[in-house]
Amino acid sequence: xxxxxxxxxxxxxxxxxxxxxxxxxxxxxxxxxxxxxxxxxxxxxxxxxxxxxxxxxxxxxxxxxxxxxxxxxxxxxxxxxxxxxxxxxxxxxxxxxxxxxxxxxxxxxxxxxxxxxxxxxxxxxxxxxxxxxxxxxxxxxxxxxxxxxxxxxxxxxxxxxxxxxxxxxxxxxxxxxxxxxxxxxxxxxxxxxxxxxxxxxxxxxxxxxxxxxxxxxxxxxxxxxxxxxxxxxx
Numbered sequence: 001x002x003x004x005x006x007x008x009x010x011x012x013x014x015x016x017x018x019x020x021x022x023x024x025x026x027x028x029x030x031x032x033x034x035x036x037x038x039x040x041x042x043x044x045x046x047x048x049x050x051x052x053x054x055x056x057x058x059x060x061x062x063x064x065x066x067x068x069x070x071x072x073x074x075x076x077x078x079x080x081x082x083x084x085x086x087x088x089x090x091x092x093x094x095x096x097x098x099x100x101x102x103x104x105x106x107x108x109x110x111x112x113x114x115x116x117x118x119x120x121x122x123x124x125x126x127x128x129x130x131x132x133x134x135x136x137x138x139x140x141x142x143x144x145x146x147x148x149x150x151x152x153x154x155x156x157x158x159x160x161x162x163x164x165x166x167x168x169x170x171x172x173x174x175x176x177x178x179x180x181x182x183x184x185x186x187x188x189x190x191x192x193x194x195x196x197x198x199x200x201x202x203x204x205x206x207x208x209x210x211x212x213x214x215x216x217x218x219x220x221x222x223x224x225x226x227x228x229x230x231x232x233x234x
Contacts, residue, residue, distance in 0.1 A: 004151055010159050014047050020148055024141040026124035028104060031152060032070075033112055033120030035164040038214050038224060041065065044120065045156075045163040054102040063095050073111035073121035079146070081138055082107045083130055103127040106134045108142070110149045118160065122149050168228060169212035176231055178205045183222040183233035 004020065007013035014031075021029045030048035034041070041064045048055065057063075064070055068087060072080045080086070087096040099105075107125035112118065124145055128134050138145075171179070174195070181191045188206075192199045206218045213221040226233040 001148070001151060004148075004155060007155070010162075013155065013159070017148065017152060018049055021124050021145075024124070024144060025128075025137055026107075026126050028107075028125040030123040030125070031120070031156075033114075033118055033156065033160060035118055035160045036224065036227070037117045037119060038220075039167070040214065041070070043167050045160050048123075050104065050125075051102045054099065054104070057098065058095075066091050067095060068092055069107075069109040069123065070121065073109055074119055077111050077113065079111075079142060080109045081135055082109070082125075100127075106130040108138050108145065110145060112149065112153055114153050118153070122152060164228070168230065169209075169225075171209070171212070171225075171230060172205075175205050175209050175212075176225075178202060179209060179218075179222050179225050180231045180234070182206075182218050183226055183231060 001020070003016035004013065007016055017031070018029055021027075028049050030046070030050060032044045032046045032048075034044050042059070066089070069080060069082070072086075084096065087093050104125050104127075106128045107123050110122045110124075112120040112122060122145075124141075177195055178191055181194055186194065188199050188202050192202045195202070206221075209221050210216065210218060213224055215221050215224070222231070222233070225231045
């Protein structure tokens with residue numbers, strides 16, 4: 001595990017993860033994480049050794065929204081060993097059939113649930129048949145895979161932060177002001193007087209803010225903005 005802990009940059013870090021996975025019989029891996037819970041699945045931090053053509057097909061078809069391994073990892077904590085029967089619907093069966101053509105036949109997905117509400121998954125995959133022998137191999141390797149998953153979570157912070165920075169909502173100066181005063185507990189009426197504008201203007205900015213953050217309340221947007229360092233909550 002030392003190369004992972006001592007990695008100088010992201011490429012070296014991910015390379016160390018892939019090398020470790022290969023020693024346990026998995027020649028393809030995927031790491032996908034949402035740095036914060038309000039992010040879209042499509043905006044996840046993602047690194048993999050999957051075929052680029054498969055990743056493109058997967059993304060273009062929006063498969064993340066019906067992939068049973070993703071649904072499992074977002075809602076469960078236990079590892080999921082891939083079996084044909086977990087791909088139960090017609091679109092899931094089509095997903096699995098196409099994945100197999102890219103060497104993604106058997107695998108195990110480990111959920112990630114981080115201390116700061118990060119959510120995601122690690123997948124360890126090979127082209128073996130999903131047999132009893134594969135399941136025995138997975139069970140034997142599972143303690144090492146779980147340890148690796150935990151180390152990945154602990155060592156990924158700077159990479160996640162860098163990714164999250166590229167996705168920060170772009171706020172206007174007036175939107176920042178509205179959020180700042182919201183974080184300080186001011187009402188729409190109070191903010192309108194502080195900013196010398198109408199309540200309708202404040203509500204207009206708040207609507208745009210909620211859209212940019214993908215949330216239903218201004219309070220949630222203010223909390224996220226403070227966490228991201230976009231405003232000073234005072």
